Amino acid sequence: MWYRPDNLKQALALLAEEQPTIVCGGTDLFVNWEARKKQSPTRSWLDIQHIPELQRLEQTAEGIEIGAAVTAAELWQSPVTEGLAALREACQVVGGWQIQNRASIGGNFANASPAADMIVPLIAYGAVLTLASRTGTRKVAAADFVTGPKTTVLQDDEMITSVFIPHEVVGVPQTFLRHDQRGGTDISLVSVATVVKGAGAEKEWIKIAVGAANTTVVALSNDELNGTELTEEAIAGIARLYANECQPISDVRASAEYRKEMVKVFVKKALMKLTAKAGRES
Known part of the structure; x- marks a missing residue:
């Protein structure tokens, strides 16, 4: 039905x-x-796609x-x-x-x-x-x-x-980066979303989430990073922190070890992208 x-x-x-x-x-x-x-030959389906409230x-x-x-x-x-x-x-x-x-x-x-x-x-x-x-x-x-x-x-x-x-979080510097094999037609190997608030390299707060590298999305509280200046050294440390928190799987698309390395690479890329943008704007 x-x-x-x-x-x-x-x-x-x-x-x-x-x-x-x-x-x-x-x-x-x-x-x-x-x-x-x-x-499930007798299963019923509920189509909600055209409900106005949704x-x-x-x-x-x-x-x-x-x-x-x-x-x-x-x-x-x-x-x-x-x-x-x-x-x-x-x-x-x-x-x-x-x-x-x-x-x-x-x-x-x-x-x-x-x-x-x-x-x-x-x-x-x-x-x-x-x-x-x-x-x-x-x-x-x-x-x-x-x-x-x-x-x-x-x-x-x-x-x-x-x-x-x-x-x-609306209108503040933010980015999403994704690593895959064949662009949008493939499944993510690693994905990273980064949202920051603050002028220049020093950030009032930093929010990061990492996907495809764990059973669920990895998002730490990052309260200790509030007010941090995003130097290259600090960014590298944050990237290592997230990689250590991730427990990816190995499958036909990538090994767990590779995914962990890519978490470091893409967290670093995301933060450096936002820091560079803030520098240009200031």
Whole structure:
């Protein structure tokens, strides 16, 4: 059975009563579709892609609210996200343009792949997800939502309805870098999002998140880095710190040792890029 509700209330009722599998863009769900159909021939599906409440993309005084069904293409092209360079950069490497026109921000979280791209800058931003069921809503920090490969804190009767990005990270220097083998059509080997605040080399605060190099995104508190001057030595130390925190796997695309080295390389590249930009602007 394929359900396509008109609004969020209907969707949450169907989710509670029928327990269907949620579909938004379906870019991961329908890979190897024929095999999946044989495994679960009687499964029901809940199509939430066109629900108006999940398509909101709004800026307020507190920050930016993104509906769960907003796509990667909508995110990197919308004027609302103009101050979110790292998120835009991540959205532009989510597969090819066909994938970007279907892949949703909620689906990127719910799919819970260690190599998901949009998740990484959102965790660096300190984003918060709203989860809803027929009985109510709750807030979960983006950093706490994914608990492991393909596992999340979502309950069976819940869905992601929105992602909130706080105002403090909008418009500040930030970047997203990704290392892969074949550009946007491949899966990340390592990805890094960096967000900083402060004039020149000395930063009021630094937020970093590393993806594809651990079972979940690695994002440290970095409170001890507040007020740090980003010299070459300091940047090299931060890069080593993140590499040591990562526990990547070895697979056909890269070894664990290589991924660890690339964490160091890309954290360093991201911080040096932002420091160089700040120097030019000052």
